Amino acid sequence: MSPTPPVRRPRIAIAGIAIESSTFSPHRAGLRDFHVVTGDDLLARYDALAPGGALADRADWLPVVYARSIPGGPVLPEVYADLRQRILDGLAALVADGPLDGVFLDIHGAMSVVGADDAEGDLVTAVREVVGDTPVLSAAMDLHGNVSRTLITRTDLLTCFRMAPHEDAWDTRERAMRNLVTVLARGERPLQAWVRVPILLPGEKTSTRVEPARGLYGRLPEVEARPGVLDAAIWVGYAWADEPRCHATVVVSGWDRDEITAQARSLAEHLWDVRDDFTFVGPPGTLDEAVDAALAATERPYLISDSGDNPGAGGTGDVTWTLARLLDRPELTGPDAPTTLCASVFDAEALTVLAAHQVGDTVTVTAGARVDSGPHGPVTLTGRLVHLSEGDPDAGRVAVVAVGGLHVVLTQHRQAYHTVTAFERAGLDPRTADIVVTKIGYLEPELYAIARGWTLALTPGGVDQDLARLGHHRIDRPMYPFDTFDTAPDLTPVVL
Known part of the structure; x- marks a missing residue:
């Protein structure tokens, strides 16, 4: 009898661009604003991938390019094009070396680029064009990011922070990686139930230190643990960008269509029902x-x-x-x-x-x-x-x-x-x-x-807490708190 050939470990690429961009800020993010990491330095960012780490032996982790900036204004188009091309070139080189099974994307979700909308949607679309439809794409995001229809359609797994301040940022990245290797081991892509919730609030009103965000986000582990569910996430959205994709979002992923649909609707309705209860996390004043x-x-x-x-x-x-x-x-x-x-x-x-x-x-x-x-x-x-x-x-x-x-x-x-x-x-x-x-x-x-x-x-500037003072005019309306609603919005999940 011939010996059983060794099982090939999945090949997973790591890449991303992360910045939170206020379109009301006159700052423009240049290349100096970004710290660019490649090679072993990129792998070393993640404790789970260190020797003996929880995920180190679950795959061959292949670093490409990760660029991160502190938040600022929109990214200069030539800078975004440069970073984007570095990622695409790195992925193309990996694909040329052999089958690529997955891509872990470490992104923020609120990057804006001068002259463009939905930067993360553009990035994942370009990644798909290079790696093809076969690899599973998993993204870890900030809960202040935005989930457009393009973004969720081009990715297979999305998750985000569950705490604000973001004390669980590294746990979230590990969860996104773990979800990816779980899906690859199962050999079956999950479904994603996506709900656009017409709410746009600043982070200082949606901190998980206090209710109602604390209780709302506190539900996610229980939802995630239900049979047929892989992950549950709620994005508050990014209030200081004036783009159509800026709104709250709920995504529940898994293999049981009825369960993920029911849970996504329940979370979205919970978020909508407590919309008037969000207040500043700290005592506000002049x-x-x-x-x-x-x-x-x-x-x-x-x-x-x-x-x-x-x-x-x-x-x-x-x-x-x-x-x-x-x-x-x-x-x-x-x-x-x-x-x-x-x-x-x-x-x-x-x-x-x-x-x-x-x-x-x-x-x-x-x-x-x-x-x-x-x-x-x-x-x-x-x-x-x-x-x-x-x-x-x-x-x-x-x-x-x-x-x-x-x-x-x-x-x-x-x-x-x-x-x-x-x-x-x-x-x-x-x-x-x-x-x-x-x-x-x-x-x-x-x-x-x-x-x-x-x-x-409550001082003035590009991230003014008084959203009305900023003057949004491109977000999809109606939107709470900019508009009143005579009836509840349609919160029917779209299953992708």
Whole structure:
């Protein structure tokens, strides 16, 4: 008897482009905004693929190209074309070497490209053209992404984060990989029940830290565990892009058509029924109200979110509206003022000026509003230079100018100050400060942990929490909360 030939492990490619793009932000994402990873460095991103990892021996994992940027404005078309072509060329080379069984796509879902709609839909369409219809495509996404008909039609498996803030991001990527190898082992593609839900809300109103999102997303593991179901996902959608694909979405995948259809409808109806219950995750207020509360607080540090220019959601990072108002508060700029950190404004020219000085010098510098001058123009600071450094992997040069108790962080490039570590690299400790003002929406875990008080300041910018103030005109209407509904929308799942 002839020996049984060895079973070939599936060949799975890994690729993706991830950025969250506000179409209301004048920033344009260039190649420098992206960190591009290939080869072993790409494989090393995923603990599940490390030697001894949960999925390392389940397939031959083949790295192609992964490009990731902090959120910003739309991607320049030539930059997207370059990154897209690198992925397609890498996939073509793999296909030439032998059969490709699957592709794992690590994407965000809210990438916009100048002059185009549905960037992720375009990307997966191009991937399909290279790899063909046989390989199974599985994508891991941010829950603030968008699921267009094109995207779900071209992919076989979609899943997304179940927490906001996204503390389960790596669990989600592993789940998308695990779903892929499960499908390949079974040898049968699942069905996907897709529901477009006409709701578009900012992430700060849909955090899973609080109800109703906590209970809604809390249902997903139970749905996923039902017989005939593989995965269940809810996308809030991305509120700061003005594209037809921007809306909430429910997808339930599996092999039992009736079950996935029933569960997708149930989740969509649940989401619709609680639409009026979504409120800001943190106490909202004007900037003046936030500063007044911070000054009156007896426990420190008090955190203030400069939410309208949050680079973690797509803001430019150089809006000076908040900084200008802080400088006008003598309680913050006097010699006995509380220690207040204000992060940050990026301006390469301002950092060139400051680099000619020494720490301890009194300096005057004009900064900000070079990209987004809509809410306020550039601001001139006169104060003491208390920190100057180079080589930050994201921010480049970093300076801190103290005007009384107000410590203003200036950077060469866009930088989100969403962690304690980011502040420490600028020579600052937010844990011992009295007040911390940073361009953020809901507080990310490290800042949330240190906050002894918090106001979500409703400030202007490219990711303004007041969606009506932004002026959407291309989203499909009617859409909650922009419109009223006399009757419930059709939430019948489409099975693909």
